[in-house]
Amino acid sequence: MDHKSSVRERVFGQLRKVAYADSRFHFDFGEFIADFQGSEQALERLVNHRFYQQAQVVFITPDNCLEMLRYRALQDGKRILMTTYSIKRGFWLLDPDTIAPERWLYAATLDGMERHGRPMTLAQIRDELPGVDYMVTGTGAINEDGVRFGKGHGFFDAEWGMLYRIGKITTETPAAAVVHDCQVLAETLYPEVFDTVVDAIFTPTRTIEVADPHKPTCGIVWDLLDPTMLATIPPLRELQRMEPQLPPL
Template sequence: MLEKQELRDEIDHKKIEFPFPAGGKLAEQIRRLAGYKEARCLFVSPAALLDQVRINALNDGKILIMPAPGLKEGFYRIKPYSIAFKDLKFAVTYKGLAQFGEHLLFEEMAGLAIDLFFTEILYVDPFGVFLGNGQGFFDLSVALLSELGGVADNARAYAVGVGEQLLVERLKHDCWDVPVNGLVSADGVTEFGQGRLAAAVYWPVLTERSIKKIAPLWRLACKQGKI
């Protein structure tokens, strides 16, 4: 079983770079995903690799949910057809969120019903456990939205990258990890056969200081009596 930190150290030591294709190719594969056409609401990470995915989501009539930087302010929503085409590329970036995005109130997250989640990765194993940037914001985002009732019952999550990022061996699984259902690359989709996307905030690893830094997490902690 592979240790996540050892893989991160190897990437840094060997200066490994993955041959990412143009974002448009990845975005088109996502459009072919089962369930994409019917999906009403998508969560897409702010990675540059997924710029076109976010633009497509709005052009395809989907509600786009993005996390605020560091999750400090929670999440932003951009509604389809609410932004001029010439502004779309900027609107779906962190810098554009403040101008074009709608900051979600704590009470509004319960009605989101997010159907699909997409995130960038460093590596992913055949069981959907992935190695991210080490900050855990995707796992925490899914867990927080799940606890607040913002995730659809049949929601699925996908890693986006290249085939070289798919491991043969298993990654060590932390108790707070949220496995993805598949890997989307320019060549197609590798499904991992994971079941229903479900997650909960794992409070034992969160300090009061870290909880206070994330507004909706602080509200949830107070509501559940964790603080």
């Protein structure tokens, strides 16, 4: 953890030079994933990549750098599954077929998604949605092998674990990270058993594809889960209640 903290400190110092401040969190990168100079070019690389082109249902995290991706996905007729407020407000579905086109841009924002999206329980996701085709996230730092260092809370790994456990994603489901070039590290990092290593990294200047990325198959490791996350995140408590009825891993 000390090594991770030192990596974040080093990267966040560089990121401050190119990031856009958040009106709520200023430059506190421990509280949000920032948008940054050149994110438009990074997103253009993503939407022209085969993973996005082949996807119909896309999970997109509520990160600042992905707001315009959510708008683009609605324009492209894709359904978006996302979470908000550190997963504490649960999963939401944005469906372009049920949102007026003139509201798509607002629906792509964190405030607008709750006005125009549909809240979904894990049971509803399991029973009503087809598989999620693509998982997209921002992150604090990442190396060229796709190992992420986020804000340190593990939200994306929890989202992967929940969706994997209810059968909506598999080890073949691609995952991607959108970051500034200064957030990409050359050093070797080692994922934990529950860490989701991405298949592709999109920066303003590069598309990095990762060979044989590690995808966790453990669901939620309850013994290692921060008790605060279980206490404050309703979907985790729902999954815990569902566990006895789910097939064994």
